[in-house]
Amino acid sequence: MRKSVLLPLMLLFALLLGGVGYGILDAYNVVPGVLTLEKRSVNLPDTVQLQLSEKQVADATGITTKARPITAEQVKPLLDKLTAEAARSADVSSQTEDDEATPANSETRVGAVVIDTASGKIIADLNGEQALTPASSTKVIAAATALRTLGPQYRFTTSAHLADKKLYLRGNGDQLLSAGAGNPTAITGHAGLGDLAAKTAQKLKKKKINSVQLFLDESVFGEQTLLPNWVEQGNSNYETKPVPLAIRNGLAHPELTYGYVEDPALTATQEFATRLKEQGIETGEVERAVTPKEATKVAQVESAPLHEVIHDTLKESNNMLAEVLCRASAVKAGTGANFPGEIKVAQKVLGDLKLEAKGFENQDCSGLSTENKIKPILLASVTQKAARGGDLKLRSLVSSLPVSALDGTLYNRYVGLPSAGNVRAKTGYVQAANTLTGLVATKTGRVLTFCVMIDSSQHPIAGGAIKVIDNFVDGLAEL
Numbered sequence: 001m002r003k004s005v006l007l008p009l010m011l012l013f014a015l016l017l018g019g020v021g022y023g024i025l026d027a028y029n030v031v032p033g034v035l036t037l038e039k040r041s042v043n044l045p046d047t048v049q050l051q052l053s054e055k056q057v058a059d060a061t062g063i064t065t066k067a068r069p070i071t072a073e074q075v076k077p078l079l080d081k082l083t084a085e086a087a088r089s090a091d092v093s094s095q096t097e098d099d100e101a102t103p104a105n106s107e108t109r110v111g112a113v114v115i116d117t118a119s120g121k122i123i124a125d126l127n128g129e130q131a132l133t134p135a136s137s138t139k140v141i142a143a144a145t146a147l148r149t150l151g152p153q154y155r156f157t158t159s160a161h162l163a164d165k166k167l168y169l170r171g172n173g174d175q176l177l178s179a180g181a182g183n184p185t186a187i188t189g190h191a192g193l194g195d196l197a198a199k200t201a202q203k204l205k206k207k208k209i210n211s212v213q214l215f216l217d218e219s220v221f222g223e224q225t226l227l228p229n230w231v232e233q234g235n236s237n238y239e240t241k242p243v244p245l246a247i248r249n250g251l252a253h254p255e256l257t258y259g260y261v262e263d264p265a266l267t268a269t270q271e272f273a274t275r276l277k278e279q280g281i282e283t284g285e286v287e288r289a290v291t292p293k294e295a296t297k298v299a300q301v302e303s304a305p306l307h308e309v310i311h312d313t314l315k316e317s318n319n320m321l322a323e324v325l326c327r328a329s330a331v332k333a334g335t336g337a338n339f340p341g342e343i344k345v346a347q348k349v350l351g352d353l354k355l356e357a358k359g360f361e362n363q364d365c366s367g368l369s370t371e372n373k374i375k376p377i378l379l380a381s382v383t384q385k386a387a388r389g390g391d392l393k394l395r396s397l398v399s400s401l402p403v404s405a406l407d408g409t410l411y412n413r414y415v416g417l418p419s420a421g422n423v424r425a426k427t428g429y430v431q432a433a434n435t436l437t438g439l440v441a442t443k444t445g446r447v448l449t450f451c452v453m454i455d456s457s458q459h460p461i462a463g464g465a466i467k468v469i470d471n472f473v474d475g476l477a478e479l
Helices: 001-027 052-058 072-087 135-149 193-206 230-232 264-278 308-316 320-332 339-352 378-387 392-400 464-479
Strands: 108-117 122-126 156-164 166-171 174-177 213-217 244-245 296-302 423-430 433-441 449-456
Touching: 072 108, 072 122, 072 464, 108 213, 108 378, 135 308, 135 320, 135 339, 135 378, 135 392, 135 433, 156 174, 156 193, 166 264, 174 296, 174 320, 193 264, 193 296, 213 264, 244 264, 308 320, 308 392, 320 339, 378 392, 378 433, 378 449, 423 464, 433 464, 449 464
Parallel strands: 166 213, 174 244
Antiparallel strands: 108 122, 108 449, 156 166, 156 296, 423 433, 433 449
């Protein structure tokens, strides 16, 4: 009789113990489940206190030193092949059998750097010190600049300030606002103008104010102009003014990732006025003005943390978010709220990382300008420092890079190849330049950091410059 009672009790105790154990593993993301200790956007109740020591985070670099190192001799044949293929990256799709072999393009310049991520040793260098057009690989430096200057947990604020019966909507860098309610689990739409309007209206009504003059204050970002080279290229679908507030990045159509409204900040402010009216507050026509010092903040909403904004910036190669990253950093560092200020703060961060600041000769932080120049060794070195794990502020840079054959701008590249799922990298294309900067895991399990740049090829897309780059990286994965 005693055994029949004891056995179920023992089983019950084992189940409870197992459940607790599984819960702990789940919380640390070792096994699947809903629990997590990973920092999210959702605010936790004050009674919940979770702590992770810096040492625990620093130890989880994910870069093994036990796998067999890759040598320069192993990479050299891949470099030779890259050079030969890049020189013939003109369009061959229209050739017939009678056509002569495609002539080499004497204007094509190739740069490639491969670094052993764990040790930092350069194992391949082809024109690594030559400044080439980086295209959107530039965003690697934009991300590093913001993470080092603002910090991974930084949040952009959008606030309403009152002086007498004048209300000022002040932007601070959130281009991902929702027109209505915010979604605390989202990145785009994390903060909502509808929520800000409701909070503002509540404060105004307490003061018995039901009518205000509404002003847009976008002064924090300084010059609201387009880069001249952007205008020359005629790529208006892919850029707009670097503004400090916008609804869904200022895009004109929710279903598209390009094409902007004419004035994103003003459009957002007009939406805010509509939301205030729904709350019983009249505003009149929106004007522009700087918030006076005597104004009092009455309400505020916050974006998702910076590391999440960087995730969207790099995964989808978001041009205007990249400019926001550097512009907000320039404001914080005091280097100037303009394009030159963006470059200065990026160079400052590169200097702090003990890298060659002068190797960054860009005009912007998005990579849109065809006049941008960066040395391949610089892009590779920034990525290697982020991947190695020594600088905790840079860690989210690597996790935000697109994954081959899976997501972001690499979702349809390397499909069915050995490198599928083994590459994390930032793509880049602008007119006659193609680039790729990131990490690749070899067959031996060694992680390599690389940067490949093909500049001034005749027909970089139709002619297969992307294919040339992918062949090189896939070759690294096969080592």
